[in-house]
Amino acid sequence: MKILVVEDDQIIREGIKEFLEEFSYTVISAKDGREGLEKFSKDINLAILDIQMPYMNGLDLLKEIRKESQVPVLMLTAFNEEEYKIDAFTNLADGYIEKPFSLPLLKARVDSLIKKNFPNQETFSYQDLEVNFSSYTAKLDGKDVDVNAKELEILKFFLKNEGQALTRSQIIDGVWKDSEEIPFDRVIDVYIKELRKKLKLDCIVTIRNVGYKLERK
Template sequence: MKILMIEDDSTIAFAVKTYLNKHNIETIIYNNLSQTENLNFNDFDLILLDANLPDGSGFNFLKWLREFYDLPVIMLTVKDEDEYVIKGLSQGADDYITKPFSLPVLKARIDNVFSRKIKKVDELTFENLSLDFISKQASIDGIDLDLNLKEFAILEMLLENQDVNLLRKRILDYVWGYDFYEVNDNTLTVTIKRLRNKLGEYGKHIKTVRGIGYRWDNEKK
Protein backbone atom coordinates (compact mmCIF):
# COMPACT_ATOMS: atom_id res chain seq x y z
CA MET A 1 0.00 0.00 0.00
CA LYS A 2 1.21 3.51 -0.82
CA ILE A 3 -0.11 6.49 1.14
CA LEU A 4 0.17 10.23 0.61
CA MET A 5 0.17 12.29 3.80
CA ILE A 6 -0.36 16.06 3.57
CA GLU A 7 0.57 17.36 7.02
CA ASP A 8 2.54 20.45 8.06
CA ASP A 9 3.47 19.21 11.54
CA SER A 10 6.84 17.56 10.92
CA THR A 11 6.80 15.70 14.25
CA ILE A 12 3.46 14.04 13.50
CA ALA A 13 4.44 13.35 9.90
CA PHE A 14 7.73 11.71 10.88
CA ALA A 15 6.08 9.54 13.54
CA VAL A 16 3.35 8.38 11.15
CA LYS A 17 5.79 7.67 8.32
CA THR A 18 8.14 5.72 10.59
CA TYR A 19 5.33 3.65 12.07
CA LEU A 20 3.56 2.88 8.79
CA ASN A 21 6.81 2.06 6.99
CA LYS A 22 7.49 -0.56 9.67
CA HIS A 23 4.17 -2.11 8.68
CA ASN A 24 5.10 -2.18 4.99
CA ILE A 25 3.00 0.85 4.11
CA GLU A 26 5.00 3.26 1.96
CA THR A 27 4.24 6.80 3.12
CA ILE A 28 5.06 9.95 1.13
CA ILE A 29 4.95 13.23 3.06
CA TYR A 30 4.13 16.72 1.78
CA ASN A 31 3.77 19.62 4.20
CA ASN A 32 1.59 21.89 2.07
CA LEU A 33 -0.89 21.77 -0.79
CA SER A 34 1.24 23.57 -3.38
CA GLN A 35 3.73 20.69 -3.37
CA THR A 36 1.02 18.37 -4.69
CA GLU A 37 0.18 20.40 -7.81
CA ASN A 38 1.92 18.07 -10.27
CA LEU A 39 1.09 14.81 -8.54
CA ASN A 40 -0.86 12.00 -10.13
CA PHE A 41 -3.03 11.04 -7.18
CA ASN A 42 -3.84 7.72 -8.83
CA ASP A 43 -0.33 6.67 -7.81
CA PHE A 44 -1.58 6.43 -4.22
CA ASP A 45 -3.95 4.05 -2.47
CA LEU A 46 -5.06 6.48 0.24
CA ILE A 47 -4.55 10.06 1.43
CA LEU A 48 -4.13 11.32 4.99
CA LEU A 49 -5.18 14.96 4.79
CA ASP A 50 -4.74 17.63 7.45
CA ALA A 51 -7.77 19.91 7.70
CA ASN A 52 -5.71 23.08 8.23
CA LEU A 53 -2.62 23.62 6.11
CA PRO A 54 -0.34 26.67 5.74
CA ASP A 55 -1.44 27.43 2.19
CA GLY A 56 -5.09 26.43 2.24
CA SER A 57 -7.98 24.50 3.67
CA GLY A 58 -7.91 20.73 3.59
CA PHE A 59 -11.70 20.82 3.21
CA ASN A 60 -11.49 22.91 0.03
CA PHE A 61 -8.76 20.65 -1.33
CA LEU A 62 -10.90 17.59 -0.61
CA LYS A 63 -13.85 19.15 -2.43
CA TRP A 64 -11.63 19.70 -5.49
CA LEU A 65 -10.10 16.22 -5.22
CA ARG A 66 -13.50 14.53 -5.26
CA GLU A 67 -14.26 16.05 -8.67
CA PHE A 68 -11.49 13.98 -10.24
CA TYR A 69 -10.46 11.13 -7.93
CA ASP A 70 -12.19 8.42 -5.90
CA LEU A 71 -9.32 7.24 -3.71
CA PRO A 72 -9.92 6.98 0.07
CA VAL A 73 -9.25 10.05 2.22
CA ILE A 74 -8.91 10.22 6.01
CA MET A 75 -9.08 13.72 7.48
CA LEU A 76 -6.72 14.69 10.30
CA THR A 77 -8.13 17.38 12.57
CA VAL A 78 -7.56 18.92 15.98
CA LYS A 79 -11.29 19.33 16.49
CA ASP A 80 -13.86 16.61 17.05
CA GLU A 81 -17.06 18.66 17.26
CA ASP A 82 -19.73 16.92 15.19
CA GLU A 83 -20.34 19.89 12.86
CA TYR A 84 -16.63 20.24 12.08
CA VAL A 85 -16.20 16.54 11.34
CA ILE A 86 -19.44 16.28 9.35
CA LYS A 87 -18.15 19.08 7.11
CA GLY A 88 -15.28 16.83 6.05
CA LEU A 89 -17.46 13.75 5.68
CA SER A 90 -20.04 15.63 3.61
CA GLN A 91 -17.31 16.74 1.21
CA GLY A 92 -16.19 13.18 0.60
CA ALA A 93 -13.86 12.11 3.41
CA ASP A 94 -14.05 8.40 4.15
CA ASP A 95 -13.13 8.80 7.81
CA TYR A 96 -11.53 11.20 10.27
CA ILE A 97 -9.22 11.05 13.25
CA THR A 98 -8.51 13.79 15.78
CA LYS A 99 -5.07 14.85 16.99
CA PRO A 100 -3.32 13.69 19.01
CA PHE A 101 -3.99 10.13 17.92
CA SER A 102 -2.65 6.67 18.64
CA LEU A 103 -0.56 5.27 15.77
CA PRO A 104 -2.09 1.76 16.07
CA VAL A 105 -5.56 3.33 15.95
CA LEU A 106 -4.60 5.33 12.85
CA LYS A 107 -3.40 2.15 11.16
CA ALA A 108 -6.63 0.37 12.14
CA ARG A 109 -8.66 3.15 10.54
CA ILE A 110 -6.49 3.04 7.41
CA ASP A 111 -6.99 -0.73 7.17
CA ASN A 112 -10.76 -0.40 7.67
CA VAL A 113 -11.20 2.34 5.08
CA PHE A 114 -8.97 0.63 2.52
CA SER A 115 -10.73 -2.71 3.06
CA ARG A 116 -14.13 -1.12 2.48
CA LYS A 117 -12.93 0.50 -0.73
CA ILE A 118 -11.53 -2.79 -2.01
CA LYS A 119 -14.75 -4.61 -1.16
CA LYS A 120 -16.83 -1.59 -2.24
CA VAL A 121 -18.66 -1.71 1.09
CA ASP A 122 -20.41 1.55 1.94
CA GLU A 123 -23.00 0.06 4.26
CA LEU A 124 -23.25 -2.46 7.09
CA THR A 125 -26.54 -4.06 8.06
CA PHE A 126 -27.92 -6.21 10.84
CA GLU A 127 -31.52 -7.22 10.18
CA ASN A 128 -33.27 -3.85 9.64
CA LEU A 129 -30.49 -1.84 11.28
CA SER A 130 -28.26 -0.12 8.74
CA LEU A 131 -25.03 1.90 9.00
CA ASP A 132 -24.04 4.16 6.13
CA PHE A 133 -20.27 4.72 6.27
CA ILE A 134 -20.35 7.60 3.80
CA SER A 135 -22.86 9.76 5.67
CA LYS A 136 -22.05 8.28 9.11
CA GLN A 137 -25.78 7.77 9.54
CA ALA A 138 -27.52 4.83 11.21
CA SER A 139 -31.13 3.93 10.53
CA ILE A 140 -33.76 1.34 11.44
CA ASP A 141 -36.39 0.46 8.85
CA GLY A 142 -35.19 3.46 6.84
CA ILE A 143 -35.75 5.90 9.72
CA ASP A 144 -32.59 7.80 10.70
CA LEU A 145 -31.32 7.53 14.26
CA ASP A 146 -30.05 10.59 16.10
CA LEU A 147 -26.56 9.26 16.87
CA ASN A 148 -23.56 11.48 17.46
CA LEU A 149 -20.25 10.49 15.88
CA LYS A 150 -18.90 8.68 18.94
CA GLU A 151 -22.10 6.64 19.29
CA PHE A 152 -21.89 5.79 15.60
CA ALA A 153 -18.23 4.74 15.96
CA ILE A 154 -19.05 2.44 18.89
CA LEU A 155 -21.96 0.86 16.99
CA GLU A 156 -19.75 0.43 13.93
CA MET A 157 -17.07 -1.27 16.03
CA LEU A 158 -19.57 -3.61 17.67
CA LEU A 159 -21.22 -4.62 14.39
CA GLU A 160 -17.89 -5.22 12.68
CA ASN A 161 -16.89 -7.53 15.56
CA GLN A 162 -20.12 -9.40 16.26
CA ASP A 163 -19.96 -12.01 19.05
CA VAL A 164 -16.47 -10.75 19.99
CA ASN A 165 -15.78 -9.41 23.49
CA LEU A 166 -14.31 -5.93 23.05
CA LEU A 167 -12.17 -4.56 25.85
CA ARG A 168 -13.26 -1.22 27.30
CA LYS A 169 -9.77 0.15 26.66
CA ARG A 170 -9.91 -0.93 23.01
CA ILE A 171 -13.23 0.86 22.50
CA LEU A 172 -12.04 3.99 24.32
CA ASP A 173 -8.80 4.05 22.35
CA TYR A 174 -10.56 3.62 18.99
CA VAL A 175 -13.36 6.11 19.63
CA TRP A 176 -11.70 8.75 21.82
CA GLY A 177 -8.04 8.25 20.82
CA TYR A 178 -5.48 9.77 23.17
CA ASP A 179 -8.30 11.83 24.66
CA PHE A 180 -9.52 8.73 26.49
CA TYR A 181 -6.84 9.30 29.15
CA GLU A 182 -8.77 12.43 30.10
CA VAL A 183 -12.17 10.74 29.83
CA ASN A 184 -13.91 9.65 33.01
CA ASP A 185 -14.25 5.85 33.15
CA ASN A 186 -17.99 6.32 33.43
CA THR A 187 -18.11 8.09 30.04
CA LEU A 188 -18.19 4.85 28.05
CA THR A 189 -20.83 3.36 30.34
CA VAL A 190 -23.06 6.40 29.89
CA THR A 191 -22.48 6.47 26.12
CA ILE A 192 -23.36 2.77 25.80
CA LYS A 193 -26.53 3.29 27.84
CA ARG A 194 -27.53 6.20 25.60
CA LEU A 195 -26.77 4.14 22.49
CA ARG A 196 -28.88 1.23 23.73
CA ASN A 197 -31.81 3.58 24.31
CA LYS A 198 -31.53 5.09 20.84
CA LEU A 199 -31.40 1.62 19.25
CA GLY A 200 -34.69 0.57 20.84
CA GLU A 201 -35.19 -3.20 20.47
CA TYR A 202 -31.75 -3.54 18.91
CA GLY A 203 -30.18 -2.15 22.06
CA LYS A 204 -30.55 -5.55 23.72
CA HIS A 205 -27.86 -6.92 21.37
CA ILE A 206 -25.23 -4.85 23.21
CA LYS A 207 -24.17 -7.10 26.06
CA THR A 208 -22.05 -6.01 29.01
CA VAL A 209 -19.20 -8.44 29.64
CA ARG A 210 -18.33 -7.92 33.29
CA GLY A 211 -14.69 -7.06 33.89
CA ILE A 212 -13.98 -6.95 30.14
CA GLY A 213 -16.17 -4.62 28.11
CA TYR A 214 -18.98 -5.11 25.61
CA ARG A 215 -20.13 -7.49 22.88
CA TRP A 216 -22.70 -7.38 20.09
CA ASP A 217 -24.81 -10.52 20.47
CA ASN A 218 -25.53 -11.84 16.98
CA GLU A 219 -28.60 -13.79 18.07
CA LYS A 220 -31.57 -12.75 15.95
CA LYS A 221 -34.67 -11.21 17.47
Protein backbone atom coordinates in the same frame (compact mmCIF):
# COMPACT_ATOMS: atom_id res chain seq x y z
CA MET B 1 -0.47 0.21 -1.18
CA LYS B 2 0.52 3.86 -1.62
CA ILE B 3 -0.63 6.44 0.93
CA LEU B 4 -0.44 10.23 0.70
CA VAL B 5 0.05 11.98 4.06
CA VAL B 6 -0.46 15.76 4.08
CA GLU B 7 0.36 17.33 7.45
CA ASP B 8 2.13 20.60 8.27
CA ASP B 9 3.47 19.40 11.64
CA GLN B 10 6.81 17.78 10.78
CA ILE B 11 6.90 15.53 13.86
CA ILE B 12 3.41 14.16 13.21
CA ARG B 13 4.05 13.85 9.46
CA GLU B 14 7.32 11.97 9.86
CA GLY B 15 5.90 9.85 12.68
CA ILE B 16 2.98 8.69 10.51
CA LYS B 17 5.28 8.01 7.57
CA GLU B 18 7.80 5.98 9.56
CA PHE B 19 5.13 3.99 11.39
CA LEU B 20 3.11 3.03 8.31
CA GLU B 21 6.24 2.14 6.36
CA GLU B 22 7.03 -0.43 9.04
CA PHE B 23 3.95 -2.28 7.79
CA SER B 24 5.02 -2.13 4.13
CA TYR B 25 2.85 0.80 3.10
CA THR B 26 4.48 3.18 0.64
CA VAL B 27 4.05 6.69 2.05
CA ILE B 28 4.28 9.94 0.09
CA SER B 29 4.33 12.98 2.39
CA ALA B 30 3.64 16.69 1.90
CA LYS B 31 3.94 19.61 4.32
CA ASP B 32 0.96 21.67 3.12
CA GLY B 33 -2.17 21.44 1.00
CA ARG B 34 -0.59 22.90 -2.11
CA GLU B 35 2.27 20.41 -2.07
CA GLY B 36 -0.23 17.66 -1.31
CA LEU B 37 -2.20 18.49 -4.43
CA GLU B 38 0.99 18.45 -6.50
CA LYS B 39 1.94 15.02 -5.16
CA PHE B 40 -1.50 13.47 -5.53
CA SER B 41 -1.70 11.02 -8.43
CA LYS B 42 -3.94 8.26 -9.72
CA ASP B 43 -1.79 5.54 -8.13
CA ILE B 44 -2.45 6.86 -4.61
CA ASN B 45 -4.62 4.30 -2.78
CA LEU B 46 -5.49 6.38 0.29
CA ALA B 47 -4.97 9.96 1.52
CA ILE B 48 -4.56 11.22 5.09
CA LEU B 49 -5.19 14.97 5.27
CA ASP B 50 -4.78 17.42 8.14
CA ILE B 51 -7.45 20.13 8.12
CA GLN B 52 -5.52 23.20 9.32
CA MET B 53 -2.62 23.74 6.89
CA PRO B 54 -1.03 26.71 5.11
CA TYR B 55 -1.68 27.64 1.45
CA MET B 56 -4.56 25.17 1.12
CA ASN B 57 -6.38 23.56 4.04
CA GLY B 58 -7.34 19.91 4.13
CA LEU B 59 -10.98 20.45 3.29
CA ASP B 60 -10.11 22.46 0.17
CA LEU B 61 -7.59 19.79 -0.79
CA LEU B 62 -10.29 17.13 -0.32
CA LYS B 63 -12.58 19.07 -2.68
CA GLU B 64 -9.83 19.15 -5.32
CA ILE B 65 -9.12 15.42 -4.93
CA ARG B 66 -12.82 14.61 -5.31
CA LYS B 67 -12.87 16.36 -8.68
CA GLU B 68 -10.78 13.55 -10.11
CA SER B 69 -10.76 10.63 -7.67
CA GLN B 70 -12.88 8.65 -5.22
CA VAL B 71 -9.80 7.42 -3.35
CA PRO B 72 -10.54 6.86 0.37
CA VAL B 73 -9.63 9.93 2.46
CA LEU B 74 -9.09 10.12 6.22
CA MET B 75 -9.10 13.55 7.85
CA LEU B 76 -6.97 14.60 10.84
CA THR B 77 -8.38 17.37 12.98
CA ALA B 78 -7.59 19.05 16.28
CA PHE B 79 -11.11 20.41 16.47
CA ASN B 80 -14.12 18.99 18.28
CA GLU B 81 -16.71 21.26 16.66
CA GLU B 82 -19.33 19.47 14.60
CA GLU B 83 -19.00 21.90 11.68
CA TYR B 84 -15.58 20.54 10.71
CA LYS B 85 -16.82 16.96 10.79
CA ILE B 86 -19.95 17.85 8.82
CA ASP B 87 -17.87 19.74 6.26
CA ALA B 88 -15.53 16.79 5.90
CA PHE B 89 -18.32 14.30 5.30
CA THR B 90 -20.20 16.72 3.04
CA ASN B 91 -17.13 16.71 0.82
CA LEU B 92 -17.04 12.91 0.88
CA ALA B 93 -14.35 12.15 3.40
CA ASP B 94 -14.34 8.50 4.51
CA GLY B 95 -13.62 9.25 8.15
CA TYR B 96 -11.76 11.45 10.60
CA ILE B 97 -9.46 11.11 13.61
CA GLU B 98 -9.18 13.76 16.28
CA LYS B 99 -5.76 14.82 17.55
CA PRO B 100 -4.06 13.65 19.64
CA PHE B 101 -4.33 10.09 18.34
CA SER B 102 -2.30 6.90 18.64
CA LEU B 103 -0.45 5.54 15.64
CA PRO B 104 -1.86 2.00 16.12
CA LEU B 105 -5.37 3.49 15.99
CA LEU B 106 -4.52 5.37 12.80
CA LYS B 107 -3.14 2.19 11.24
CA ALA B 108 -6.30 0.29 12.19
CA ARG B 109 -8.40 2.91 10.39
CA VAL B 110 -6.08 2.80 7.38
CA ASP B 111 -6.16 -1.01 7.24
CA SER B 112 -9.96 -0.97 7.44
CA LEU B 113 -10.34 1.53 4.59
CA ILE B 114 -7.83 -0.34 2.42
CA LYS B 115 -9.59 -3.66 3.02
CA LYS B 116 -12.99 -2.10 2.29
CA ASN B 117 -11.94 -0.35 -0.91
CA PHE B 118 -9.48 -2.91 -2.30
CA PRO B 119 -10.95 -6.29 -1.32
CA ASN B 120 -9.67 -8.26 -4.30
CA GLN B 121 -6.27 -7.30 -5.54
CA GLU B 122 -5.83 -8.95 -8.92
CA THR B 123 -2.63 -7.24 -10.01
CA PHE B 124 0.81 -6.83 -8.51
CA SER B 125 3.52 -4.37 -9.58
CA TYR B 126 7.09 -4.31 -8.32
CA GLN B 127 9.96 -2.51 -10.03
CA ASP B 128 9.85 -3.82 -13.64
CA LEU B 129 7.42 -6.65 -12.86
CA GLU B 130 3.70 -6.74 -13.66
CA VAL B 131 1.58 -9.71 -12.54
CA ASN B 132 -2.08 -10.35 -13.37
CA PHE B 133 -3.60 -12.97 -11.09
CA SER B 134 -6.83 -13.17 -13.10
CA SER B 135 -5.08 -14.28 -16.27
CA TYR B 136 -2.15 -15.96 -14.47
CA THR B 137 0.37 -13.99 -16.48
CA ALA B 138 3.52 -12.08 -15.64
CA LYS B 139 5.70 -9.62 -17.51
CA LEU B 140 9.21 -8.57 -16.57
CA ASP B 141 10.70 -5.61 -18.43
CA GLY B 142 7.66 -5.85 -20.73
CA LYS B 143 8.42 -9.47 -21.69
CA ASP B 144 6.25 -12.50 -20.85
CA VAL B 145 7.60 -14.77 -18.14
CA ASP B 146 6.76 -18.46 -17.98
CA VAL B 147 5.28 -19.03 -14.50
CA ASN B 148 2.91 -21.71 -13.30
CA ALA B 149 -0.36 -21.18 -11.49
CA LYS B 150 0.84 -22.41 -8.10
CA GLU B 151 3.78 -19.99 -8.10
CA LEU B 152 1.38 -17.09 -8.63
CA GLU B 153 -1.03 -18.40 -6.01
CA ILE B 154 1.82 -18.38 -3.51
CA LEU B 155 2.75 -14.85 -4.55
CA LYS B 156 -0.87 -13.74 -4.11
CA PHE B 157 -0.95 -15.28 -0.64
CA PHE B 158 2.18 -13.32 0.25
CA LEU B 159 0.52 -10.17 -1.05
CA LYS B 160 -2.57 -10.73 1.10
CA ASN B 161 -0.27 -11.06 4.10
CA GLU B 162 2.26 -8.40 3.11
CA GLY B 163 4.65 -7.49 5.89
CA GLN B 164 3.89 -10.62 7.92
CA ALA B 165 6.34 -13.46 8.47
CA LEU B 166 4.80 -16.70 7.19
CA THR B 167 5.83 -20.24 8.05
CA ARG B 168 5.95 -22.92 5.38
CA SER B 169 2.93 -24.56 7.01
CA GLN B 170 0.94 -21.31 6.85
CA ILE B 171 1.73 -20.97 3.15
CA ILE B 172 0.65 -24.55 2.48
CA ASP B 173 -2.58 -24.10 4.46
CA GLY B 174 -3.33 -20.86 2.61
CA VAL B 175 -2.57 -22.02 -0.92
CA TRP B 176 -3.24 -25.75 -1.24
CA LYS B 177 -6.87 -26.78 -1.50
CA ASP B 178 -8.46 -29.73 0.26
CA SER B 179 -8.66 -31.72 -2.97
CA GLU B 180 -4.96 -31.34 -3.69
CA GLU B 181 -2.13 -33.50 -2.46
CA ILE B 182 -0.39 -31.60 0.35
CA PRO B 183 3.34 -31.18 -0.36
CA PHE B 184 6.20 -31.49 2.09
CA ASP B 185 6.90 -28.12 3.68
CA ARG B 186 10.36 -27.89 2.11
CA VAL B 187 8.73 -27.79 -1.32
CA ILE B 188 7.89 -24.19 -0.46
CA ASP B 189 11.60 -23.40 -0.59
CA VAL B 190 11.67 -24.56 -4.21
CA TYR B 191 8.71 -22.35 -5.13
CA ILE B 192 10.29 -19.35 -3.43
CA LYS B 193 13.55 -19.97 -5.27
CA GLU B 194 11.68 -20.03 -8.59
CA LEU B 195 9.73 -16.85 -7.81
CA ARG B 196 12.93 -15.01 -6.95
CA LYS B 197 14.68 -16.31 -10.05
CA LYS B 198 11.91 -15.86 -12.63
CA LEU B 199 10.35 -12.64 -11.37
CA LYS B 200 13.36 -11.00 -9.68
CA LEU B 201 11.43 -10.84 -6.43
CA ASP B 202 14.04 -9.72 -3.95
CA CYS B 203 11.08 -8.46 -1.88
CA ILE B 204 10.46 -12.03 -0.69
CA VAL B 205 12.88 -12.24 2.19
CA THR B 206 13.88 -15.18 4.35
CA ILE B 207 13.08 -14.94 8.05
CA ARG B 208 15.53 -17.20 9.83
CA ASN B 209 13.94 -20.06 11.80
CA VAL B 210 10.47 -18.90 10.71
CA GLY B 211 9.88 -18.82 6.96
CA TYR B 212 9.38 -15.98 4.50
CA LYS B 213 7.92 -12.51 4.21
CA LEU B 214 6.93 -10.20 1.36
CA GLU B 215 8.40 -6.78 2.09
CA ARG B 216 8.60 -4.28 -0.75
CA LYS B 217 11.71 -2.08 -0.68
